[in-house]
Amino acid sequence: MTVIQKKAVNPVAHLSAEDIEIIGKELDAIRDRVIADRGERDATYIRKVIKTQRTLEISSRAVLLFSLFPPAWFVGTAGLAVAKILENMEIGHNILHGQYDFMRDPKIHSTTWEWDHVSPADQWKHSHNQLHHTYTNVVGKDNDLGYGIMRVDEDQKWHPMHLGQPLWNLLNACFFEYGIAAYDLELGRNLQKGRRKAPEFRARARAVGRKIRRQVLKDYIVHPLLSGPSFLSTLAATFTANLIRNLWSHSVIMCGHFPNGVETFEKTSIEGETRGEWYLRQMLGSANISGSKLMHIMTGNLSFQIEHHLFPDLPSSRYQEIAPQVRALFDRYGLKYTTGPLPKQVASAWWKVIRLSLPNRHTAQPGPAAPALVASQPA
Amino acid sequence: MTTTVPRRSQKASFRDRLLRLAETVTTPLLPEDYLDLVAPLRAGGALRGRIVEVRPETPDAATLVIQPGRGWRGHTPGQYVRLGVDVDGVRQWRAYSLTSVAGAADGRIAVTVKAIPDGKVSNHLVRRTRPGTIVQLDQAQGDFVLPEATPARVLFLTAGSGITPVMGMLRTGLHTRADVVLVHSAPAAGDVIFGLELRALAGQGGLRLVERHTDTDGLLGVHELDDLVPDHAERETWACGPVGMLDAVEEHWTSRGVAERLHTERFRPTVISPGEGGTLTFTRSGATVEADGATPILDAGENAGVLMPSGCRMGICYGCVLPLRQGAVRDLRTGDLTTAVPGDGVLIQTCVSAAAGTCDIEL
Ligand SMILES: Cc1cc2nc3c(=O)[nH]c(=O)nc-3n(C[C@H](O)[C@H](O)[C@H](O)COP(=O)(O)OP(=O)(O)OC[C@H]3O[C@@H](n4cnc5c(N)ncnc54)[C@H](O)[C@@H]3O)c2cc1C
Ligand code: FES
Numbered sequence: 001m002t003v004i005q006k007k008a009v010n011p012v013a014h015l016s017a018e019d020i021e022i023i024g025k026e027l028d029a030i031r032d033r034v035i036a037d038r039g040e041r042d043a044t045y046i047r048k049v050i051k052t053q054r055t056l057e058i059s060s061r062a063v064l065l066f067s068l069f070p071p072a073w074f075v076g077t078a079g080l081a082v083a084k085i086l087e088n089m090e091i092g093h094n095i096l097h098g099q100y101d102f103m104r105d106p107k108i109h110s111t112t113w114e115w116d117h118v119s120p121a122d123q124w125k126h127s128h129n130q131l132h133h134t135y136t137n138v139v140g141k142d143n144d145l146g147y148g149i150m151r152v153d154e155d156q157k158w159h160p161m162h163l164g165q166p167l168w169n170l171l172n173a174c175f176f177e178y179g180i181a182a183y184d185l186e187l188g189r190n191l192q193k194g195r196r197k198a199p200e201f202r203a204r205a206r207a208v209g210r211k212i213r214r215q216v217l218k219d220y221i222v223h224p225l226l227s228g229p230s231f232l233s234t235l236a237a238t239f240t241a242n243l244i245r246n247l248w249s250h251s252v253i254m255c256g257h258f259p260n261g262v263e264t265f266e267k268t269s270i271e272g273e274t275r276g277e278w279y280l281r282q283m284l285g286s287a288n289i290s291g292s293k294l295m296h297i298m299t300g301n302l303s304f305q306i307e308h309h310l311f312p313d314l315p316s317s318r319y320q321e322i323a324p325q326v327r328a329l330f331d332r333y334g335l336k337y338t339t340g341p342l343p344k345q346v347a348s349a350w351w352k353v354i355r356l357s358l359p360n361r362h363t364a365q366p367g368p369a370a371p372a373l374v375a376s377q378p379a
Numbered sequence: 380m381t382t383t384v385p386r387r388s389q390k391a392s393f394r395d396r397l398l399r400l401a402e403t404v405t406t407p408l409l410p411e412d413y414l415d416l417v418a419p420l421r422a423g424g425a426l427r428g429r430i431v432e433v434r435p436e437t438p439d440a441a442t443l444v445i446q447p448g449r450g451w452r453g454h455t456p457g458q459y460v461r462l463g464v465d466v467d468g469v470r471q472w473r474a475y476s477l478t479s480v481a482g483a484a485d486g487r488i489a490v491t492v493k494a495i496p497d498g499k500v501s502n503h504l505v506r507r508t509r510p511g512t513i514v515q516l517d518q519a520q521g522d523f524v525l526p527e528a529t530p531a532r533v534l535f536l537t538a539g540s541g542i543t544p545v546m547g548m549l550r551t552g553l554h555t556r557a558d559v560v561l562v563h564s565a566p567a568a569g570d571v572i573f574g575l576e577l578r579a580l581a582g583q584g585g586l587r588l589v590e591r592h593t594d595t596d597g598l599l600g601v602h603e604l605d606d607l608v609p610d611h612a613e614r615e616t617w618a619c620g621p622v623g624m625l626d627a628v629e630e631h632w633t634s635r636g637v638a639e640r641l642h643t644e645r646f647r648p649t650v651i652s653p654g655e656g657g658t659l660t661f662t663r664s665g666a667t668v669e670a671d672g673a674t675p676i677l678d679a680g681e682n683a684g685v686l687m688p689s690g691c692r693m694g695i696c697y698g699c700v701l702p703l704r705q706g707a708v709r710d711l712r713t714g715d716l717t718t719a720v721p722g723d724g725v726l727i728q729t730c731v732s733a734a735a736g737t738c739d740i741e742l
Contacts, residue, residue, distance in 0.1 A: 035713075043468030054413055061404070098697030101726060104470040107412075110697045111726065114407035130698050214406045222403045313697065 011263065011284060014334055023283075023333060024276030030325055031311050034318050042315040043103050049090055049297075050108070057083035061223060067233040080241040082298075085248055087116045089300025094316045096125050101313075118212045119181035123204060127184040133312050137257060137264045137285035149188070151356045153264045158359040165357045169350075176246035181208050248298070251346050252289070256305040258349035259287045261338035282309040283330065288323075288339035295342065296320060306337065419513055422449035426516045431487065433508055436572050440493040440540065441505045442478065447488055447516055454519030456481050456547040457617070457644075460490065461722070463515025466503045470515070472723055473500045476544035476619075476644070477519060478573075481551050491572060493540035523617065523644040524548075529556045530615035534608055536628060538564040538599075538620030542572050544644055545617060549580065559586040560608050564620070566594045599624075601631040612637045619644040657734040661685050661742045662704055670734045675711060676701075677729040685742065687729065694731040703727045706738030 012020075060079030067073040092115030094100070100108050114121050135141035139153055150169060151162045172179040185208060190201045219238040227234040263284040270281070289295070289303035296303045304319030307326055311319075330337040340348070401410040411424055419427050428451075432444040454460070459476045475490035494505040523544050533553065535545045542563055553559060565571045571590060581588035589607055591599045604611045612635045618628045625643050632641040656671035659679055664686075670679035677699050680687040689699045694712060702724040708717050711731050719725040724741070 032713075039467035039469065040465070041468070043465060051416060054408075054416060058413060098700070101697060101700070103465070103468055104725065105465075109726065111700055116407060125698065214403070217403055218406050222400070226404070313694075 011336060012280065015280075019333060020276040020280055021274065022276075023329065024274070024279045026329055027279050027310055027326075028275075030322055031314065034311070034314050034322060038102060038315060038318075042100070042317065043105075045317050046091070046095070046100050046103075046108060046315070049086065053083055053086040053091060057087070064223070064230070064234050064237050065227045066230060067227060067237050068230040073233055073237055077237040077240050077244075080238065081244040081248075084116055084241055084245040085298055088245065088249055089252070089302065090297055090316060091115075091300075092117065092121075093300045093302070096121055097129060098313045099315045116215070117180070118177045118208065118215050119184045120207050120211045123184040123207065124180065127186070129312070133309070135270070136282055136309060137262070138267055138270055138281075139264050140267050141270075150353060152258060152352060154356070154360050155264065155266075156356075158356075162357050166350075166354050169353050173247050173250035174243060176250040177242070178212075181212070184208075251342070252299045252302050254349040255289050255342065255345040256286055256302055258352050259338065259340070259345045260348045260352065261336055262287050279310060282306070283335060285309065286338070287345065288337070289342050289345055290339050291342060293320075306339075420446065420448035424448060424450070426450045426518065428488075428514050428516045430508060430510055430512045430514060432510055436491060437493075437570050437574075439505060439570075440491060440572050442489050442491045443504060443508065444479075444487050444489045445514065445516075446486065451486070451488070451516070452518050454481055454488070455524045456551040456553075457524040457544045458519040458521040458547075459523075459544070460488070460519050461517035462490070462500075462504075463517075464500055464503060464508075466499055471500050472515075474646075476521075476523075476547060478543050478546045479550070481547070491540070491543050491546070493572065521644070523619070523642060525553065526615075529553070532558045532610070532614045533560070534611050534614035534616040535559070535561040535563075536616060536618040536620070536624075537561070538624055539570075540572065540646065541619035541621075541644070542577075544619055546573050546576075548617075549577075549586070554580065554585040560589070560611075560614065561586055562589040562591065562599070562604070562607060564591040564593050564599050564624075567592050601627050604631070612640070615640050615642075617642045617644075619646070657706070657736045657738060659683075659734055660737075660739045662739050663742055672709065672733050672735060673711070674733055675730050676708065676727075676732050676734060676738070676740065679734070680729065680740075680742075687742070689730060692730045694728055697728060699729045700726050701729055702741040704739035704741050706734070706740075707736040708732040708738060709735040 015023075056079055060076045060083055063072050064076035064080065067076055092113065095108060095113045096110050096115065098110040101110050103109075106112055110125065115124075117124070132142055139155055149172075150165045151158060185201070185204055190196065190198070195201060219242065220235060223238060224231045224234040265281055265285070270278075273281070283306060286305040286309045288306050289299065291303060301316035301319050302308060304316075304323055307314075307319035307323055308316070310326065311322075314322075327337050398410065405413060414421060415424060418424070420429060426448050428445040428447040430443050431446050432442075434442045434444065436442055454477050456477070459474045461472050461474050463470050463472045465471075475492060477488055478491045479487065479489035492501050492504045494502045521544075525548060537545055545561065549559070549561075561577070563571065563577070568574065568590070571577070577588055580586055593599070608614070612632075616632070618625060618641065622645065625645060629638070629641065629643060632638050656669070656674070658667055659670050659676060660667045661680065666680075666683050666685050668679050668683035668685075670676065677687050677689055677692065681689075687699065688701070692699075703717070703719045703726070704724060705719050705721045707719075708727055709715070709732065710717065711733055716735055717725055717727060717732070729740075
């Protein structure tokens with residue numbers, strides 16, 4: 001079927017259906033090459049990251065036992081924040097995607113892994129891997145788009161509630177892990193009357209409750225208590241570390257699909273989508289972040305969001321390697337490879353949130369009057 | 380009313396409480412995940428071993444000396460151990476007979492591996508494994524062992540790497556307690572694993588050794604046993620070698636009416652022939668379904684009314700992963716074959732895998 005764009009300028013108008021299928025084949029070939037080469041290097045890499053993260057986490061927590069001393073507080077908090085970021089991004093997110101399932105190590109497997117996050121792994125896997133990655137940027141189907149509370153696309157109807165969205169977004173950033181848990185639970189939908197009592201929802205809500213209890217007990221009770229006289233300062237430290245982790249992952253994730261240049265799609269556009277068209281939607285619906293090697297690791301290589309969305313189950317450290325090939329493909333087919341440094345992309349995403357908190361300026365203009373591309377037309 | 384509480388259980392419950400406290404700090408991980416970083420072989424952890432020596436035996440066989448973790452419960456000569464080895468980053472489990480003396484003072488165990496052509500794990504162990512490597516272990520198992528009352532007369536019939544379980548029995552001193560004959564086949568003298576040790580033992584009169592070098596003398600036929608070991612039917616016999624040899628030996632012993640004196644050990648798992656499709660059994664729900672070789676297991680299961688976990692249905696989300704208890708499946712994308720024998724529990728993506736033989740799937 002077709003990829004339908006409502007934009008005045010259709011970014012794929014020049015592609016024929018055959019072009020799109022060839023793009024799909026070329027991407028399949030890139031994927032096959034990585035899979036053929038996947039092995040010991042990737043296993044060694046993830047084990048090393050896990051070891052580094054665990055060592056950093058435990059030593060930071062040990063330092064924080066003496067957090068009454070300001071240098072210990074700063075070192076410990078910074079270390080714990082980095083450890084938590086690594087755990088969520090390069091380790092948890094990627095293992096839960098099944099990127100390392102090929103190792104057949106039951107300790108490093110998408111079905112057995114649990115992460116340092118209030119959303120239980122299995123619920124997150126459902127909403128993220130199955131919904132977000134399958135329905136990427138499809139308005140009305142992809143909850144990641146505005147998390148159901150914000151307006152992030154001109155095509156979404158404006159409502160006075162959206163005036164507050166810069167504030168919601170800031171709050172969501174600070175308590176991001178709770179925001180994720182809430183939308184993994186589809187709270188907005190499930191709190192409606194009649195759904196609240198559904199046994200399936202209640203069981204999932206209880207699981208989240210248990211996970212929150214464990215996380216809170218660890219960070220805000222047991223660890224501070226173990227610090228004795230440093231109780232309060234350790235409490236402040238773990239809170240700060242969680243805050244930093246939340247702000248960071250929120251920024252990275254906003255950069256993935258919100259910045260300018262990223263396209264969104266209509267529900268009807270994905271009916272009967274071919275593999276090539278699915279790939280194309282991923283290509284246009286994601287944006288990268290440019291930066292140093294360390295930055296890539298700290299983002300869990302989600303700085304290669306485009307590559308990640310094309311191949312969500314390839315080991316994350318491979319995205320950097322295939323990025324030049326992917327980019328060359330974009331260039332060859334005249335597609336826009338959206339990328340930019342972190343501050344620029346964050347600013348661009350925030351600007352969109354602020355801009356769309358107000359109604360569209362030319363309300364009549366962008367509508368479906370120009371229905372758009374049609375990939376199946378020969379160019 | 381209570382009597383005196385034994386000190387031990389007090390200690391144990393203190394340990395339990397400490398462990399639970401530790402768990403509240405390490406959640407979502409377990410304390411053991413941190414301990415594994417520093418003490419992978421400690422008691423109470425998953426059973427592992429460290430390879431401390433790799434000793435070449437023949438051009439294509441080597442002995443691996445392993446220091447097992449503290450949880451190792453020992454073995455009986457003739458038993459085997461399952462090793463979980465990471466080859467090219469992928470964990471592979473294989474069984475190997477223990478060739479070391481049971482209950483060695485240093486606690487070490489040994490297995491002897493023969494590299495077979497194109498063998499994934501055997502070549503890795505023989506040619507690329509270095510001391511220091513950690514491997515996963517299972518407790519020793521198997522009933523290819525001597526009975527408690529040592530029989531007076533024993534015959535061993537072995538070929539190639541089939542000597543390994545027998546070596547474990549000999550090293551534990553069997554030949555001092557019984558009259559032993561060993562008939563062993565290998566392509567040439569230099570290919571006989573433990574050749575020097577066996578010949579020395581024979582030289583000291585510990586056993587009668589019949590070596591058959593098949594490159595020059597051809598394969599040993601069972602009928603030759605009447606000449607080589609005239610009393611073989613009266614001997615308690617242990618045989619280990621290739622499938623063809625074992626089949627012939629079993630037939631021979633049965634035809635002589637002495638099948639109960641024969642014990643065999645097979646190294647090849649039941650051959651799973653990748654055909655076009657096969658019967659799928661979902662072990663927990665008990666459902667069975669005939670699936671053809673082109674239908675994803677996910678579809679086949681759903682069509683049979685099984686509640687299958689699923690997601691994208693295109694191989695990217697891993698929402699459909701299930702353990703394959705045993706059987707063979709083909710990856711519809713690559714044509715690659717994945718096989719599992721009981722105990723493996725290989726995880727497969729049901730949406731892109733089709734049956735390539737009879738499969739037991741845990742669901
Ligand atoms: C109870 C038990 C005890 C064992 N003890 C020993 C031992 O002491 N020493 C030892 O070297 N091996 C032993 N084995 C065999 C061992 O478990 C592996 O099967 C063997 O090392 C081959 O594994 P691989 O990964 O190298 O071959 P794979 O990569 O699994 O197989 C490669 C090819 O070789 C074929 N093949 C598989 N196994 C064999 C075999 N045994 N002989 C010939 N061809 C085969 C396969 O069908 C395939 O075509 C034992 C097996 C069992 C079940
Ligand atoms: S359902 Fe998506 S990988 Fe199987």
